[in-house]
Amino acid sequence: MPTYEYECQRCHERVEAVQSFSDPALSVHENCGGELKKVFSPVGIAFKGTGFYKTDSRSSGSSSE
Numbered sequence: 001m002p003t004y005e006y007e008c009q010r011c012h013e014r015v016e017a018v019q020s021f022s023d024p025a026l027s028v029h030e031n032c033g034g035e036l037k038k039v040f041s042p043v044g045i046a047f048k049g050t051g052f053y054k055t056d057s058r059s060s061g062s063s064s065e
Helices: none
Strands: 003-008 013-016 036-039
Touching: none
Parallel strands: none
Antiparallel strands: 003 013, 003 036
16 A cells, blocks of 8 residues: 655655555644645656666677678
8 A cells, every 4th residue: 555645734754654545635633633635745766777877778789790
């Protein structure tokens, strides 16, 4: 299950919640009663294997001979 991060609009505290895709989004901060908004962060991507760099492409010579 994914972990979602929310930020309270009143006290600016950040809260993490492990929720299913079908669960409703949290809307009220338990500590102060403020409105919660989902925080979207960039996802880390790791490219593994060959073919991702200019030097990984075909060699300059013909290898079919």
